[in-house]
Amino acid sequence: MSRDGCNILSARFGRADGHLLKTYEAEGGYRALRMVLDGMKADEVIDVVKESGLRGRGGAGFPTGVKWGFVPKDAEQVYFFVNADESEPGTFKDRYLLDYDPHQTIEGTIISCFAVRANLAFIYIRGEFGWLVDRAQKAVDEAYAAGFLGENILGSGYSLDMIVHKGAGAYICGEETGLINSVTGTKGQPSIKPPFPAVAGYLGKPTIVNNVETVAAVPWIMNNGAAAYQATGTEKSAGTKLWSVSGPVRNQGVFEVPLGLPFAEFYRDELGGMIDGEELKACIVGGSSVPVLTADEIMGCTLDYESLQQAGTMLGSGGMILIPKSADMVELIKVLMHFYWDESCGQCTPCREGTGWLHRIVGRLLKGEGVPEDLDLLDKVCNGMAGLTICPLSDAAVMPMQSFLQRFRSEFEARIHETAAPGSPSRWARGE
Amino acid sequence: MENPDTATALQLSDAARERIEALKSRYPTYQSALMPCIWTIQEELGWISPAAVDFLTETLEVTRARVQEVLTFYTMFRTEEPAEYVLEVCQNISCHILGARELIAHLEKRLGIRLGETTPDGKFALHGVECLGACGHGPVIQLGKHFYEYLTTEKADELLENLRKDVVPRADTDRQLEEDS
Ligand SMILES: Cc1cc2nc3c(=O)[nH]c(=O)nc-3n(C[C@H](O)[C@H](O)[C@H](O)COP(=O)(O)O)c2cc1C
Ligand code: SF4
């Protein structure tokens, strides 16, 4: 598969001037917005995005145009949220998009807002990205000054305000209803769906939440047409995807490749394989919440929604974590279970208690205090957590837990017969 | 109505007060402006004191419970005066694979404190945090608005040495701000 010209999203990555309005405009930026506002109807924009096959890049992969179509046509007030909470372990692509090319996301957001008839947009950026909040704000200021935001944009009669909102450290605010609740000035706890935000979201009004990478693709689609986007990737996975790659490979970073690229090719050509002395043992392909695959399994996959699902995992956010032979799978799952336990918002008993149980049982194994029944107990706790809660965070803990157990069971079993040398693992790995 | 007692008790600059007024009119509801108003105060004063809670309650016309709930739900809001330099080290999976545990052990030794503690002089605090969105750049330390990335024990020592002299070295994420000026 050709990777030539695969820079729909990443054309300005790594460039010192990529974030400036003048660079973006000189390279065709805001042309799509001018075209859309010069006579296109909102529904026509939705149709183009539907035809392009663009799917949400925040994790669930829901078709974007279809989601936009759920907004009631007679709604008086519609809100739009760009989800830049990016807190899924392994994921750091939205940061690159806003860092190197904020105007692409801003233009995409304006067009998306026009399509769903929103007049107020929020870009919700996780609080830890302090410098990025400042950068995005600067770009938004530039867009206002150039007349791309505010009242009567480019004389079209369409008006849009954009607020850069800074989060404050809570993974759960990445979940769309948690995100919306957070902006109302409350705890960012998810709400039961339905109603879906597209019908009743922020302040009870229709609200669309899209990932940064999703809206960033919109200007290219409008400029080049749905067919051109659809022509990249596979039948069910149109376009390109950003992969945030971490682990002891030669080249870590964010890579844009067409969907459908064989993993083995990506691994060899883009990542350069593992660093000397390391060997690939496992891969978490779509962020920490998806099932882990063994090296053999991932080598047989192509990087798209269908193939990864067939292999028993998910494309998720594209946060690809390469796990070397030298890593201890029990330690790694302890780190992850600590994360989900720490980030559970506490509303649902299976999630609040279950994540704590998983964290403590794995901690016990690491301390050398595990009993043979523990492995079945882990499984049993997982079965009591999956699919039973308000939001999918509970499932997000279960998927790595069960897949680690299933695929690397011998490493767990080895822990049961072991007695820990006093003071060996660090304090937090011991569960303190 | 703003209570004049608490309004004077809170040493907030006019610029910050103006910004809070602007936020109130920019967001669709006062309560929606709660997080950015907390940020405005914390960025200026370092933490949210009881006087700041009073101020927020009054100026945004929200209940005290609402302010407290938001302050405690989000990990980045501080309700106690923090150490001068709060070093937040990612201990999640990618950083763990890339050596975060060794880095933390090293920092604990160098600072003579354990994770979660503050040095007796109040200069350094060492916190373990969850994924910072720098996974391919790890191990990483967050200090305020910036990240120090691709850390080794040597680079961490250099950072500590500088901070001891109150020199905040250029962070890996500083690059962008410099280009603009
Ligand atoms: C626990 C949890 C965390 C999430 N975090 C994020 C996130 O950081 N960024 C994101 O875009 N979506 C995140 N999502 C997915 C959102 O709920 C939502 O599906 C997405 O933002 C929709 O945008 P899209 O259709 O463009 O993908 C998260 C979901 C869950 C359950
Ligand atoms: S599943 Fe967990 S994180 Fe999600 S709403 Fe329930 S308790 Fe909160």
Ligand code: FES
């Ligand atoms: S795991 Fe450390 S920044 Fe993501």
